[in-house]
Amino acid sequence: MARPNYSSNGSIKEELSKVKLSKESIKENLWVFKYIIPYRFKFILGLVLIALSGVTTMAFPYLLKELIDNAHQISLGKDAIAPGLVALTMLGVLSIQMVFSFSRVYLFSFVGEHAVADLRKDIYKQMIMMPMEFFAQRRVGELSNRLSADISQIQDTVSSVLAELLRGLVVLLIGIGLIFYLSWKLTLVMLSVVPVIVVVAVVFSRRIRKESKDAQDQLADSGVIVQETLQGIANVKAFSNEAYELKRYSISVEKVVKLAIKSAQLRGIFISIMIFSIFAAIVMVVWYGTSILQFGELTAFVVYTAFIGGSMAGFAELYSQLQKTLGATQRVKELFGEVTENVNIKDEPVQEAFRIEGTVELKHVAFSYPSRPEIQILKDVSFKAGLGQQIAIVGPSGAGKSTLVSLLLGFYNPAEGALLFDGKDAGSYPLSQLRKQMAFVPQDVLLFGGTIFENIAYGKPDATGEEVEEAARKAYAHGFISSFPEGYNTVVGERGVKLSGGQRQRVAIARAILKDPAILILDEATSSLDSESELLVQKALDSLMKGRTSIVIAHRLSTIRNADKIVVLEKGLVKECGTHDELIHLDNGLYRNLNKLQFELS
Structure with a gap:
């Protein structure tokens, strides 16, 4: 497990091992899929629809070949299937493919949203059960980032990236099988680009992973600055330090921009080299294919090659997203590895x-x-x-x-x-x-951002209105509460800023009285x-x-x-x-x- 490392400004950067997309790293992070189990039937149906969507998609080039070949046959005065019938078949297949695509997107979104919501609740539960020493060593912004950025990254993967990856694999496998069927010679020409892609992926993956992690860490630091500034906004204004805080945040954001641009440049070079290699292969295929295939077969081969190339090019971005997800999953997993209080x-x-x-x-x-x-x-x-x-x-x-x-x-x-x-x-x-x-009334009372009623009832969540009012009377708080136009429904504001110090203390005392x-x-x-x-x-x-x-x-x-x-x-x-x-x-x-x-x- 990674140990927290404190930087000079007090933020925590976790010393995580490099998250390589390998069998070991994937196996280590498969625990997150336990949140899909309650929705496994929809998930499995989504997987089936991905396969069906891929099959119907790959049927389109074959039907396009039939349309061209039959039209050519009829132009030569030979018997053939009417092009209009083939076109109608193509439209029917496209309609079916549209239904499959919509259904699999809906199902994966449904599963992803519900599974990640369950994960969020479990992480929040884990956090609030942590001992005080845990919070003494971490900043609120860093913990909030686990519930926002990291979980959002996992959510994107479960809801869309995983589906796109599986769909791309289906298209790739079916497409390669079909182009081998059409012409194994042209297929070998097209696949000659694969070694280039492998070399490029190996060279760039480590740099992309490092730059992406640095950008995420710096973004977390920026979030911490915002959180601390807003929590201590009274001190910021009292010391007239708006300019100082703006400068501090701007410097942090500029670092985020530089790191993100550097990461984007690397990804851009990676994707550009892959696209160039793939479509260069397509040019070679078309040039060589005109001498060995009929026009309809060559058209189908080129379209299949484009589908395969698109899938392979998309794997570059999906690969980067999966690397980020493995890092996010590992950081979340570390939270679950912490020892909680016995509550x-x-x-x-x-x-x-x-x-x-x-x-x-x-x-x-x-x-x-x-x-x-x-x-x-x-x-x-x-x-x-x-x-x-x-x-x-x-x-x-x-x-x-x-x-x-x-x-x-x-x-x-x-x-x-x-x-x-x-x-x-x-x-x-x-x-x-x-x-x-036990009840605790501190010197610096923290009220939650809801109503006065909700803050008093925090001592006994199932309390009735009469019980809350009685507690307020005993705490000498009923008078000032009644003077507000909305009475007990008055919103106290963030940390109770709309109330004076004495009023906040009496609300806290009423809360303690209610708890008895x-x-x-x-x-x-x-x-x-x-x-x-x-x-x-x-x-x-x-x-x-x-x-x-x-x-x-x-x-x-x-x-x-x-x-x-x-x-x-x-x-x-x-x-x-x-x-x-x-x-x-x-x-x-x-x-x-x-x-x-x-x-x-x-």
Whole structure:
């Protein structure tokens, strides 16, 4: 399996082995055809229609020969089939061929669209089941490219390229058989071009494959730039960096253009040499054939040769498309080879066997991120949150507070020590069952681009309108929601940009209230708000924390004075632990110093 390689600008270019169109590479990527199995009968019928379409197509030159020969015979006063009857037969064959062609295009499109839709769903399912470390090492644009460019390439192959390849093979095989029947001598003259085509294909295929891959990688980089710029558009405008971003994107696009043109030049030379070689052979055939064949036979031979030449010339582009598809299929396959989280993707309720009351305990927990194993973020962290208790986690920046949240949510597993829920190791619970009983309200709330109702109902997708409204009331959000002309049907915009910070926080709190979790995790939920918004959000949080175990990552220490226990972290270690009154009276205590510093700054 290829390993991701990080370039200087942070994008990922996958070090894939060269995807040669060989027996081994084709066999390795045949897994994608399992998505055709549910539609195999239509696929098989499509294959039959391809064969029938090829046969009817190749009948046309033979009937053309008959038309010319019979017309010539009649002009000489000899008995022959009426040319009009032959012409009607030709029109009938063309009509049948038209039906076959339409049907096979429809069937292959039907199979291709449905099979690729199933593949897209499976890839998306695989992506959302990946652990957080996977997303920490990849950019969103690179992953989106798997669902867009790579799958589109596979879709084109299944829907059209494969059908054209099979049709071309049918035409080629039937055509060669018929021209051998007409004249083996002329056939050998025509086939003399094959060694030239083989040599050209060998010489150009490697260069074309390399240039095509480079162009695809650069296009993916351009997509990443667009995605990041649009996601961070507020920062772009705040720093007046529109020109900088435009220049960055333009440079990337220019690289795409250069690589694509270079690839197109190589393909153009490849195809041009092939076409020249094929039609040069046709010229030789016509020149030599006039001395050994009748006019009708020579016409049929030339038309058959043109069909064969067209098929062989088309193989050049099909060959290039298949190389791209093998590369895309390999990249997609690598995603399926990644280890996913142990989560149940089905939307099932919490099972009684895994229901938790809300006790949380950390015993000598140590942790380093897999990408930075040499840096220990948490070192021997121990504390316990009793049922219904509010535990505050405080400390300077970089102390490990947010990392602690990631462990509680199961994004990562402790490197050492144990994380317990109700006295049982976290590993004994399925992740999906554990997370269904936890709610997380972050500092930077991410809302989806739908309505306010949909965002609140995200905590309980089957919630009724009354339940959503009740949750909004408890979160002190109903007032501002009702003030909007469309109320709960108000669209919040990308990432919730149409709402203020305090409004987004209260929508997130309403979402958590609706979920009714046993354990609540708050990560500095009020640190970026103004005083008025903070007051409302704090009221909503007090309502949310009532009667349930709460782990609060606090920046403003004034908000956690009533916590049952305050855990003070510094450089990954628990420096102090106790109530506000206990810690504030510790001489030279870290909590006391932090309080004093915030008081002076305020």
